[in-house]
Amino acid sequence: MSIEGGCRCGAVRYTLSIDRLPPTYACHCLDCQTWSGSAFSQQALVPEEAVHMTGPVVFYDRTTGDRTSHQRMCGICHTRLYNTNTRRPGIAVIRAGTLDDSHRLDVVAHIWTKRKQPWLIVPDGVPVWPESAPLDEFVKVMMG
Template identity: 30%
Template sequence: MESAFTGSCLCGNVQLKSRMKPQMAAHCHCDDCRKSSGTGHCTHAALPKEAVEVTGELTFFDKPADSGNVVTRGFCPTCGSAMYSLNSSMTDLIFVRASAVDQPEVIEPQVNVYASRAPSWDEIDPKLPAFPEMPPQGSREVIEEGVHE
């Protein structure tokens, strides 16, 4: 597979290759992303599942989100690096963690979600649309038009 970008965990045991650039990238400030990232938000890059090839052993953790959907987080069992998430309501997509991407310039965040939950010390980029919660799923137009907090 020719790759548009690659990714890896901290120890190198898990690798990923994507044959396309992300369709969308977002900063999520929800409590789960904040806690799983170890900082004020988590940045995810959305791609079709079939565009990403993952090699190496992963451990998975399922957690119901505020939306009622189940988010499955995949991480390296050796070093603990978060690699990607899956969402039960968007089964055709994979959400690659920006922290796992080897060429970070391919990540171009377009929106902030759950901005109402961002800690005061985690500054939100005023150039990006900021939604207090999650915008309607499947509505790219809503995200592109944006709502600034």
């Protein structure tokens, strides 16, 4: 199975060297609402070495407290494609909407639900955390 994605304008393309579409999570924090311009962001965790990109990628680093987020985006249309984070070395956070088969993705967890829009209903049985999930629990849910 080829898992591919890219930016809005098509200048940047990527391939994920993994066996299946990754599970995704929804983050309802205020940063993700602002970054996405929507009620939440939908993301997937994959090993950083599994991401292979081509095209004009630009970088943006954002430091918040003791953490730095290294953003990768298209240098033309500025679509955010993925980021890495100093708190989770070796893990890439893929923006789910940039995957070619994003319509086939499952949301298996929700974080920062204390900031969730009141009209959004999380299905029963899906793990939720009012803020960030403890890393060991989160990785177990996201990466099996």
